Amino acid sequence: MLVGKVTETVRSIEVMWRAGLIPFPRVDEGLFALLAMRRIGPFAAAAQVAARRSPDVTGLVDDRGSLTFKQLEQQSNALARALQSRGVTTGTVIAALCRDHRGLVLTMSAAGKLGARLVLLNTGFGRTQLADVVRRENATVLIYDQEFAELLADVSGQVERYAAWVDNRRALGRIPVLDELIASTDDRPVPSPERRGGFVLLTSGTTGTPKGAPRDHTSLMSSVQFLDRIPLRSGECTYLGAPLFHATGVSQFILSYALGCKVVLRRRFDPEATLRGVHEHRCTALVLVPTMLQRIVDLGPRILSRYDTSSLRIIFVAGSALSPDLGNRATAAFGDVIHNLYGSTEVAVATVATPEDWRKAPGTVGRPPVGCTVALYDAEGKRITEPGVTGRVFVGSALSFHGYTDGRNKELIDGLLSTGDVGHFDEDGLLFIDGRDDEMIVSGGENVFPIEVENLLEARPDVVEAAVIGVPDPEFGQRLKAFVVPAAGSRLDADTVREYVRSNLARYKVPREVAFLARLPRNATGKVLRNRLA
Structure with a gap:
């Protein structure tokens, strides 16, 4: 056990050094980063480390222009001091309802410097969801983009409001604006808080009010779970399409x-x-x-060829299932750069498929990186070790959470946390996700996972996307119903869809019903809202 731990630590240090996170031989810089992470958390520490190493280098580009790492550090200092003067302190809960821009970035950093707890809200929330989450998480400060003002109607008037992005200053009235607070406040460094604040990510909420998954124990060493199989390197450039409120974007x-x-x-x-x-x-x-990747690939060769994307070494995809067809189309368009991460809000990282993995086995989510353990268990909790056998997926890592903010938790076996998914390993040890445990249906005594049918349908050139769900059936208990978004100009009909599935899969996997839609209902991070389909 001890030998394994030492080996893992040595390998982790090697991964961080290779990426440039520990700039050898400047070990002092690595120690500074480690201490900063412990004092003020990952957001503020990352910005502080970057400002120390490369103060005059551009750190952020958004719709308003660019900021250097030094400017970001100074402005977050000013925002922290301004919020502190208004009563925000260690332990205060700040909720942020913002799109991706500097206002959210500065809020994240300022919250860390004050030891405040930051709740990242989903910009796709409805009024009721928003009010429920703000109340449950005990937020007393809400920082938001003006476009979401109407969503705040059910939020308690006791919650202080600040505007991060302004479209019409006059319409805000006396609501303080972050830019104005920053411009009017001293930007000297902020003393370290009494304790680290942490932050809370929210589950997708596709079946009700989103649950809060706190992240209070992040560390510099945890970064190897990404860097081990995703070759990010120091001093390069990342385009962040995934939203910052989501685990994919924020990580x-x-x-x-x-x-x-x-x-x-x-x-x-x-x-x-x-x-x-x-x-x-x-x-x-x-x-x-x-x-997002699908919308880019669907632009087609004529538009794709207008832009030089040869600088891309990594297209990092996560948040929902990457179908074999989409992954292959993206590889054809951009080369061997697809890195497909599998994880969840609760477990963080589970596995990563590298471009080599994808070429070998399209649809795979790869292997666990250093520091992660993935195991499969059957319904009775017995571990599955044979390749090709489907089981429930459980994950263990230093980034896994320790329970929702409402006191509930996911199932644990052998210290590993349930993802709620089912999957199997192939002969080479590559993991495949077969679907959600709660999406599996039993039709006429046969277990059916809808994702297999979805992937098959999406491989057709006349299908843009598809979703398959289980619906009640008086004879078979349950049956499949397919929702298909046909390509423009397609003459696809239900009989063709059923015959196509019948010719490729077992008869009990053929959907009895086929509905055609203009688009599938999705949340802000791209997950299909299956409850709406049902």
Whole structure:
């Protein structure tokens, strides 16, 4: 046990050194980063480390222009002091409802410097969801973009409000604006808080009010779970398409900042603007959720060829399932750069598929990086070790959470946390996700996972996307129903869909019903809202 721990630590240090997170031989810089992480948390520490190493280098580009790492550090100091003068202190809970821009970045850093707890709210929330989460998380400060003002109607009037992005200053009335607070406040360094504040990510909430997954124990060593299989490097450039409130976006933002990389943000995702940003800034990494990648690839060769994306070494995809068809199309368009991460809000990283893994086995989510353990268990809790046998997926790592903010937790076996998914390993040890445990249906006594049918349908050139769910059936207990978004000009009909599935899969996997939609309902991070389909 001890030998294994030492080996893992040595390997972790090697990974961080290779990425440039520990700039050998400047071990003191590595120690500074480690101490900063412990004192003020990952957001503020990453920005502080970058400002110390490369003060005059551009650290952020957003819709309003660019800021150096030094400017970001100074402005977050000023914001922290301004909030502190208004009563924000160690333990205060700040909720942020913002799109991706400097206001959110500065809020994240300022909260860390004050020891405040930051709750990152989903910009796709409805009024009721928003009010429920703000109340449950005990937030007393809400920082928001003006466009979301109407969503705050059900939030208690006792919650102090601050505007991070302003469209019409006059309409805000007496609501304080972050830019004005920063401009009018001293930007000297802020004394360390009594204790670290931490932050809270929220689950997708596709089945109700999102649950809070706190991140109170992040450390510099945890970064190896990404860097071991995703070759981010110091001083490069990351285009962040995935939203910062989501685990995918925020993890890569922290890592990129800690590595001194320039980060390019846009408030709203646009596929062609993303290509333009990669081209203009010579980005080496592009961070997306699968629906964003699909919108980019769907632009087609004529538009894709307008932009030089040869600088990309990494297209980092996470947040929902990457279908074999989409991954293959993206590889054909951009080369061997697809890195497909599997994880969840609760477990963080589980596995990563490198481009080599994908070439070998399209659809795989890869292998666990250093510091992560993945195991499969059957319904009785017995571990599955045979390849090709489907089981429930459990994960262990230093980044796994220790329970939701409402006191509930995910199932634990042997110290490993349930992801809620089912999957199998192939003969080479590569993991495949077969679906959600709660999405499996039993039709006529046969277990069916809808994702297999979805992947098959999405491989058709006349299908843009598809979702398959289980619905009640008086004869078979349950049956499949497919929702298909046909390509423009397609003459696809239900009989063709059923016959196609019948000719490729077992008969009990053929959907009895097929519905055609203009688009699938999705949340802000691209996950299909299956409850709406049902």
